[in-house]
Amino acid sequence: MVPEIGHFALIIALCLAVVQTVLPIAGAGLGKASWMATARPVAQGQFVFVALSFACLTYAFLNNDYSVLYAVSHSNSQLPTLYKVSGVWGGHEGSLLLWVLMLNVWTVAVAWFSRHLDQATVARVIGVMGFVAIGFHLFMLLTSNPFERIPMQPDGRDLNPLLQDPGLAIHPPMLYMGYVGFSVAFAFAIAALLGGKVDAAWARWSRPWTTAAWVFLTAGIALGSWWAYYELGWGGWWFWDPVENASFMPWLIGTALMHSLAVTDKRGTFRNWTILLALMAFSLSLLGTFLVRSGVLVSVHAFANDPERGSFILAFLAIVIIVSLVLYAWRAPKVGFGGDFELFSRESLLLMGNVMLTATCGAVLLGTIYPIAHQWLTGANLSVGKPWFDMFFAILMAPVILMMGVGPLVRWKQGNPSEIARRLVPAFVAAIVAALVLPFVMGGWRWVVPVGLFLAFWIFSSSLTNLVTRLQSMSGNDSLGAKMLKQPRHYWGMLLAHCGVGIFILGVTFVEGYDQEKDVRMDIGDTLVMNDYVFRFDGTIRVQGPNYRADQGAITVSKDGQPFVVLRPEKRIYNVQQNPMTEAAIESGFFSQLYVALGEPLGGSAWSVRVYYKPFVTWIWSGCAIMALGGMLAMSDRRYRVARRAAQETAHGAALEASR
Amino acid sequence: MKPRQKRLVFVAAGVVGIGIAATLVLFAFQQNMMFFFSPSQVAAKEAPVAKAFRLGGMVKEGSMQRVADGLTVAFTVTDNAEEVTVMYTGILPDLFKEGQGVVAQGKLDGAGVFIADEVLAKHDETYMPPEVAKALEQGKAAAAMQNVNQTTVIP
Secondary structure, eight states: OHHHHHHHHHHHHHHHHHHHHHHHHHHHHHTOHHHHTTHHHHHHHHHHHHHHHHHHHHHHHHTTOTTBHHHHHHOOTTSOHHHHHHHTTSSHHHHHHHHHHHHHHHHHHHHHHTTTSOHHHHHHHHHHHHHHHHHHHHHHHHHOOTTOBOSOOSSOOOOOGGGOSHHHHHHHHHHHHHHHHHHHHHHHHHHHHHHTOOOHHHHHHHHHHHHHHHHHHHHHHHHHHHHIIIIIOSSOSOOOOHHHHHHHHHHHHHHHHHHHHHHHHHHSOSHHHHHHHHHHHHHHHHHHHHHHHSSOSOSTTOOOOOHHHHHHHHHHHHHHHHHHHHHHHHHHHHHOOOOOOOSSSHHHHHHHHHHHHHHHHHHHHHHHHHHHHHHHHHOOOEEEOHHHHHHHHHHHHHHHHHHHHHGGGSOSSOOOHHHHHHHHHHHHHHHHHHHHHHHHHHTOOOTHHHHHHHHHHHHHHHHHHHHHHHHHTOOSOOOHHHHHHHSOHHHHHHHHHHHHHHHHHHHHHHHHHHOEEEEEEEOTTOEEEETTEEEEEEEEEEEEOSSEEEEEEEEEEEETTEEEEEEOOEEEEETTTOOEEEEOEEEEOSSEEEEEEEEEEOSTTOEEEEEEEEETHHHHHHHHHHHHHHHHHHHTOHHHHHHHHHHHHHHHHHHHHHHO | OOHHHHHHHHHHHHHHHHHHHHHHHHHHHHHHEEEEEOHHHHHTTOSOSSSOEEEEEEEOTTOOEEOTTSSEEEEEEEOSSOEEEEEEESOOOTTOOTTSEEEEEEEEOTTSOEEEEEEEOOSSTTOOOHHHHHHHHHHHHHHHHHHHHHHHHOO
16 A cells, blocks of 8 residues: 555656646746746645655565565565665665655755745746656656565565665765755756846855755765775775766766856856856766666666666756757857956966866766767777776866965956965975975875875965965954954855865875785784784684674784784675675774775685775865865855845835835 | 957967867877677687786686685686686685676786786676676577587588
């Protein structure tokens, strides 16, 4: 009964999505206020039914309803409750339902926080989001129904053991919030094209939404990277796997969009470029969904799939891209680029950064799509190696990082190159010194280290220069602290996010430069020396988990002759699927991480053991977390709220005028 | 300079910069492409000798052997028509099993042994990488053809 309610709720939600698309957009075009007024209540209604549907699927998982095919394939009665809940989005059908739920959360949020916007814009934005919802509802109902019934099974086939992990329980919701969040920017862009008006006020409305989506996407990607690092046990944190790329491309364009929106907001320029980026960011999110869900990829995330699904989502992707590009081609000339600026100005630096980010995204797209296209055309399989991705990414990003230090210091419209150069000399010298001295402290020289260190310290020192310059230029006799408190939150957010990039670069640089990896055969009592640490293998014991049994190794680590920690990596066999799973043991410090994983038993009491020493590796994800925090801080700036209030007052005043 | 000229310089510099970057990226792209070959293609000498490529197929039952150091393994990858011996030093992925699909990345040595520096196994019980599935299918067809030929030749 409950699965049928869920299925039925989905059908109702689809109908509501159709209403949500047609009435408000038509109403906005024809100027019918009563049609436009349906946008908010219908969107809320759709949310209620999608949430109900999601609750029904969750109920099937928690209640061990093994007459639902999807629950049979992704759950088991022995599964701990947390993973029963996360199992709901552990497969294709459920993750689509999560996608739609997220889309509805965003739509309702827009409906809620847009009271200050004019009715036509709100109607168009909600209408466009309704259109996106139609596509995904149809996709689910026609090709991937999560509520499909089969004769009752005695038990489920279990969730893939790789996914039974707390990190993976929250990674997909975060990532999807980011992906789907760009639909808001997309809807705002389409609404602006339809309305033919792109101005500073429009940019100011779009900004917090775009930043919010970017924050979620940053967190989602970082969580995924962290999970791959400790769960897959290959010792790397980024593999340029097609699915990683699929999430990274919208991130690159989203980053460009945030900065472009800032220019449109502050200066009223970059207008059609901003719109194009907003269209691209969401199209790439859809492309990512297509790549992951269609089964064209060979990857951790690829599901065994029928081709029907791939063609459906490809068709939807084509519709979205073609419609939005045609609309863009038709309306963009009317929108225009906006005001002029000099060759050396904050605008031009931001534009160059934007172009570089877009070019990087293009290269990632090439490396991701080319193998697929090549296979379709010639039938031959090929893949593109990680070294290529690493290389072009470093080459294209280094100038962006350099500009990151300069841009915020330069004046809008027209900057003064010699003044900026003078101001930045101390920052430049500081970064060079740090880059040349630190490698000797760390004890070892590889070319990647000084380059990476220079870029990281350049961000820190130029950000500090920026702060000092800004405080000095403030008039008044306030104390330093008071002056700092007067800085707006979006400014602190910018500095914080930029420094997050610096911390990320430090982490990457030290891991690339100084990590150590060893695979060894160890018998009881054998030791391995790595850096200042001695690892001693003390054999394995059998342990029993809730839904698995495991061989648990004990590896005693000592540092400078003193006992440091005992690491207990496991080799698990899950009861249902009977496949071995490596569970690494990790000891994290502020500056480094020790990582131990069991390979295979080699006869007697010996095992193959994998031992890693990873300096500063946690800084990689901490850097991402700091970037996300910076985004949150910027989003919470009062200028967005003040703008809203001001707009409300104007609207109120206009209404009063009209009523007189 | 007039604003118009300035803009021209700006655009030209941008185009040249992007052009150089694109050329470098595409050149390196060519160098980094890694092709996929099945054991039959390796036997037919279609695979490069000094350059890295990916080899895919099934791990032959009973073919896995450990070399004395305990960490190096040798196994046979087959597509049911031809076989290639693979050597790999390190820890194999969790789902590596005899009789299951595998993709190995590495180079052929002079003796025709494939020295792998990476071994990838699938992550999901039911999932088979499409190229491995295709290679196995073609191998099966080739083997069937051979059998037909043999039966017709013998009498």
